[in-house]
Amino acid sequence: MKIAFSPCPNDTFVFHAWAHGLIPGAPKLDVTYADIDITNTMAANSTGPEVLKISYAALPWVLSEYALLPCGGALGRGCGPLVLTNGGTASAKNPAALSGKRVAVPSERSTAYLLFRLWAAQNVPGGVGEIVIMPFHEIMPAVRDGLIDAGLVIHEARFTYPSYGLDMLVDLGSWWEADTGLPIPLGAIIARRSLDLEAISGWVHASVEYAWAHPEASQEYVMSHAQELSPEVAQAHIDLYVNKFTGNLGEDGYAAVTALLTRAAKEGLVPEFDLALLR
Template structure:
């Protein structure tokens, strides 16, 4: 009679002591670069196992609001007020535009006054791009379009203009589109601050100690990518839609940098101000209390 080999006690104990942390982020080159260290086990934390899910940011926003599903999730800052009860913001891992950001692009030139009377394709109601657009032009009419379909839809003549995020900020001109307004430039003119676009939120139910440990793990992963840029960029290239290596390197540099390791005081002020203005203008229905971890 055959018997099943027993699993050594120390192996059982190690398995039972390992805590799984679920992480979700966008399938973009900057996020991939950021999580390269953790995703490839170059950065490890004893007692923790990290599993990764990649999906678009609007889906992540909705899942965090309605389910508080992932332990760590990329979010748009516009979504934070709706999930603040279950999540806090990590003090690292954010994408911040230093005088640049989402853009309104069109197939023909528009003045800023004219564009406010047009119907604009947007990538999601909870994106920070949409919040900033509404701060710029509260009355503007919008329509939801998947972010990677906005440029094709504008080129097809289905919309006069589109609000582009991600790599489209570097590729729109190749398609013959015109830049009407860079909202990162507009925001800096209004406030003197960088434009915070997206960050990483961590579930409060993990407890303070685990929240701090996991936040440090992400900071270590970001630092590993910056320290091993060539390898991290090669990994990120599989997510670099329509970008060659030079453009991907430029895009990653825009959104993974020293500011990603730590927002800095002005970065944290910018997050608070963006959400406060959204509330004051009636775009965000309730007050926001921003808590940072790490």
């Protein structure tokens, strides 16, 4: 079975057991490790993998072919994207300073960018200037070096941005939680509707449970894909993004996804879609 997910610690931690043949009855995986912008694009391709990790923001484009699985993804509190500046080209305290500026984002269809657009509509008079799509690990160096005015960052950047001398303009997760009272939906696990979705969900859930029961088993695998992160940062990443919602979205999880995509559709940021397809 073909699957695509990021090389980030939370994904490799979650899928370690399945990828290494440790889940009884689960098919062997053919894994593609790819940045979220790539997996979002793969999901829109008729020849895409059977299972993928994508942004929740990309769901409206693919729900006719793929179903949202109730486990394995990234959704939580205190784990949202950040908008960073270098303190020179844009004020670290004033969102209005982003007006007309160049901002790097990790994907046009990422949850991070969707949240940024919803936030900017309320807080940046006249809107930002140019949006630059950039792999997330290149964004902080580009902000530091003045190649762009601000960067929208995800993943372990929450822990490492001070080492680049950058300032946080806004935590979009905190903004979303204050605005809605709901957790923030980041990454979704999806599978082709033509497959046995109950079985696939069971295998993903079993892989999550194995990861929690045997956290040391995945360490070598996680670090081999962790893009030069320290073990401490990799573990902090896992602790933040692999939580109860990874085991099961539950009613709060589905409410958060529904709220995000309903608001985005109302603003014309994603296509209209049938809410019933989320379950």
